[in-house]
Amino acid sequence: MELVASIVSGVVIETGRVLCRSIYSKIKNTVEDSGAVEHIPGPSIRDQTPASESLARTMTLLSDLKVQRIGIWGMGGIGKTTLNANIKKIQTQIADRLNLEAKKGESLERLAGRLYQRLQCEEKFLLILDDVWEKIDLDRLGIPWLEFGTGSKIILTTRFRDVCRYMKTDVDVKLEGLNDEEAWELFSLNAGDVVNLEHLRPLAKAIVKECCGLPLAITTVGAATRGKTMVALWEDALNELRRSRPCIGGIEDEVYKPLKWSYDTLQGKNTKPCFLYCALFPEDFSIEIKELVQYWLAEGLIDEQETYEDSVNRGIALIEYMKDSCLLQDGTREDTVKMHDIVRDVALWIASSSEDGCKSLVCSGMGLSDISVDKFSNSLQRISFMNNKITKLPDCSIECSKASTLLLQGNPPLDSIPERFFQGFGALKVLNMSGTSISSLPLSLLQLGDLRALLLRYCSNLEELPPLGGLSRLIVLDLCATRIRELPSGMENLSNLRQLNLSYTKYLKTIQSGIIPRLYCLESLDMRRCGYQLRSKEVIEEEQEELQTSFEELVCLERLLVLSIRLDRIPYDSPKNLSWINRLRRFQLYIGSQAYLLSPTGHEERRVTIGGLDLSTKWIGWLLSNASSFVLISCWKLNQMLENLAINSVGSFACLKSLTIATSDSSFRPGGGCAAPYDLLPNLEELHLEQLTSMESISELVGHLGLRFLRLRLIEVTWCSNMKYLLSCHSLIQTLPNLEVIEISSCGELNEIFKYPSLQTIAPYPVVPNLQTLKLENLPKLRTLCKDEKIWPRLRHVDVIKCDLLRKLPLTVQNAANMKEIRGEAQWWNALDWDADTTRSSLQPYFFSS
Incomplete structure (x- = not known):
């Protein structure tokens, strides 16, 4: 193999340079007798495990005939100059390596032609481009197109993943930093034996931690502290690192400036x-x-x-x-x-x-208990005191007329804001006081006329806000988990508000009619677990509460895209009047008193949860037509609801991808003549069933809704105490082609997973050809998974806990190629029956006793 060139005019990644040198060395050792490789001495990769792993992977890729272009990318680590992506310069460097003289005045095209002809003479070649900052046109260079299977390779190293994309690399290898042990070894190598002195070792360890695995920083700081034994010098170095000050010898030139290049680009x-x-x-x-x-x-x-x-x-x-x-x-x-x-x-x-208006004061996460006025100045644009232990703010007007961001969140001891504090922040656009203990805000807040984002989430003592009508530029208002009992006055004047978060405001019991419709620009309204429950206008009138906002008022929000609300009951409006819901990108509708009990499942972008309602006479078709996830909790007369769907549905509910039914003693066995003639849920991907005490099999749902499960990927069943088997495989469902996960637990009567009717011929192919994960727990009567099926070919993860009667798994020696782990009790594993001894021995390495 001809090693054409290593274009190194500024190495940005220390482990990248080491990696390139090691590739040289490896290839040299492989083909040394041919004399084709020019050996270039360089730093060793030894003792740098991440680089060693990257080297091993890269060398493997070099042997892979399917891979022509390899990209190696990662954070800047060392560099003197950037690569000047001048085609002529690169051509000349490559020509020199090939002993081709670059003739004076020769055109790019002519030299490219000579390079092309020269490389065509090689059986295969390797071109390494190191420190690439932008796309290089290999055609203009004269590099032949790498044909599949020839063994020729191109490797490039870069800081930027986009360069790999632009250069159309086949595989990208990202270089990571060193772990703690490796970082300490590298630092010790550079700092010398002084790191083992008892009085210096703790400081040395702390300095290594500050370097966060970056080899160049470790090397530079180690060299700067080499041979120094005074504690004061080590403490000073540690303090400078913690303060982000480049005062340690070499840090600015060798670490900060190379990294700043990435910022500059x-x-x-x-x-x-x-x-x-x-x-x-x-x-x-x-x-x-x-x-x-x-x-x-x-x-x-x-x-x-x-x-x-x-x-x-x-x-x-x-x-x-x-x-x-x-x-x-x-x-x-x-x-x-x-x-x-x-x-x-x-x-x-x-x-x-910074001289471009981005000067910042950052004192976040430093354990401060108070703020010194001396830290502030009129030149500051952004200020952060977040995540400290601040107990009080200066009781004076602070002159920060240019400051646009003030972050004070995460200071739990802070319980009050002095009236004068905000007076000097006239240009403020972002104010975050989340997670503090304030109970109110000063009237001086109203002087912040340019404020765009006011974030007060998890201010659990905040009971009231001053009138906000004057903050007309506000686009984000976050009152999540506050103690407010009503919306602040003047809310209706926030005509630019785009995001309003009222989630977890459990004390909010009233929202005056007419406020929400006047928030014309509102795009996101979050009222999850809010104390205020929306009702229909009809119900409000019946209860003589005309001053409260109604569900119908949401129709006025023409720009609304994201909605999370609570409803006391299913709206009775016609589907035509509810068509505005179709334009929402995401919504979560929680309907009924028990609609919050279950954790989220998949496909949450359009979720409907109904809890604690009688569904015997309710038409839910319009909800199913729009939802991607549908959850029923503690509802009753579900059988009648399903029969209603089977009889009255016109078309299928193609949007629904996740169905959850929990906590019900309803029988799901269909009555005569009420089964759907086609699959009502053709795109269902997840099915979650929990605490359905009368269900004997999922086949009951299949009968009602005509389900075929052609796209089903996950089945989860738990605490269904009367379930006898999971699913009957009949003429309509003989296989679940896309099922990947089965999880069943605490079903005391379950004795079989897939059941075939006695007179039906078993299908010649597996019932679950793509199943990858099988988790079975606390199933004391389970004896068989699927009668006479010998193999589920794609299984990778198997967990079997407290299923003592299960004696056979659908596994053969072929499964060992895909298997990742099998977990269960050792006694159960030892009692299993196998089709052959070789099956057990091939799978034994993947078994872990639990």
């Missing part, structure tokens, strides 16, 4: 301020993506799209762009994002000296 209007905004949060903090986008939108960093939802999507796209540039990474929870600690330090370094 960010494209797009306001992308850089959006990135710097992320540094307002504490170190290693997982930021809720939607909350972050709220801030950006309120600050004007994201252009207002046609809808708030579109703006959120624009913000999510921006976050993905920064993740692909290795400036952000996934948080520890779903739908969150965070900054690597060193990247955050660089962002704070940039923001602290």
Whole structure:
């Protein structure tokens, strides 16, 4: 193999450079006798496990004939200069490696032609492009198109995932940081034996932790502290790292500036301020993506799209762009994002000296109990004291006339706001005081005429707000889990409000009629677990409460897209009058007194939950027509409801993907002549059944609704005490082609999963050909899964707990190729019957005793 070139004019990833050197070494050792590889000495990859793992994977990919282009990407780690993507320069470098003289005055096209002819003479070649910052046109370089199966490869390293995409790589390898043990070994190597001194070791450990696994930072700080034995010097180094100050020798040039290059290359209007905004949060903090986008939108960093939802999507796209540039990474929870600690330090370094109007004061997560007035100045634009232990705010007017964001959330001891405190924040657009103990807000809040986002969620002592009518620019108002009993006066004047969160306001008992319809721009209304329950206008009039808002008033919200509300009963209005629900992108309707008892399931974007109602005479067809998830809890006369659906439905309910029925003693056995003639739920993917004490089999539902389960992916059944078998496989249902998960627990009478009628011939193919997960627990009478079926070919996870009579699993030696784990009691495992001894031995490595 001809090693054509390694274009290294500035390596951005320390482990990336090490990886490239190691690839050289590996290939050299492989084909050394051919003399085709030019060996270039470089740093060793030894003792850097993430790099070693990446090397191993890359070497495997080099042997894979299906892979032609390999992208290696990750956070910036070291670099002197950026790659000048000049085609002529790169051509010349490649030509030098091939001993081709680049003739003076030779055109790009002519040199490209000579390179092409030269490379065509090679049986296979490897081209390594290191530190690529933008797309390189390989055709213009003269690199032949890599034909499948030839073994020729191109490897590129970059900070940016988009470069991999633009270069059409087949496989991308992301380089991660070092773990704690590896980081300590690398630091010790650079700092020397002083790290083992008893009085320095704790400080050394703390410094390594601050470097957060970034090899370059570890190497630079280690070298700067090498041989130093004075505790004061080590303490100073630790403090400087914690304060994000690049005072340690080499940190600014060797760590901060290379990472700043990634910041400097960010494209797009306001992308850089959006990135710097992320540094307002504490170190290693997982930021809720939607909350972050709220801030950006309120600050004007994201252009207002046609809808708030579109703006959120624009913000999510921006976050993905920064993740692909290795400036952000996934948080520890779903739908969150965070900054690597060193990247955050660089962002704070940039923001602290910014001349483009982004200067920030960040004191988040530092354990502060009070705020010094001296920290504030008129030059500040963003201020964060979130997640501290602040007990009081300065009782004076603070001059921060340019500040647009003030984050004070997460300070539980804070119980009051001095009247004068807000007077100097005239330009404020974002104010977050969530999670504090304040019981009221000062009237000086009304002076914040530019305020766009007021966030007060989980202020559990907050009982009242001043009149908000003067805050006409407000677009987000979050009062989640406060103690308010009524909406603040002047709410009807918030004509620009787009998002109103009243969830978990259990003390809210009244909403005056006429307020909601005047919020003309409202796009999101969240009233989950709100104390106020919407009723129909007819019911309100019957109960002589004409001053209360009604369900019908929501029709006036023409821009509404997201809705979560409580209703006391199923609306009786005609489907035509309820057509406005069709335009909603997401909704959650909780109908009845017990509509909150179950946790969310899948497909929550359009969920209807009905709890504690008699459904014998209710027509729910219009709800099923719009819902993606339908939940019935503690309702009665369900059989009559199902018969009503079977008889009166015109067409199927194609939107429904998840069905949950819980806590009912209704019989589901269909009466004569009331079975649906076709599948009413053709796209059902999830079926959840819980505490249905009279149900003997899911086949009862099949009979009512004509179900075929052609798209069903998950079945979950628990505490159905009278269930005898799961499903009867008859002429209509002989296989569940897409079922992937079966979970059954605490069904004391269950003795079989899939049952065939006695005279029916068993199908020649498995009933569950794609089942991957099988979880069975506390089924004391279960004896068989499916009679005479020898194999469920795709099983990967099997859990069998307290199913002592089950003696055979549908597994053969073929299952070992896909199996990940089998869990159960050792006694049960040892008593199983197998088709052959080889089956047991092949699956034994995957068994774990529980």
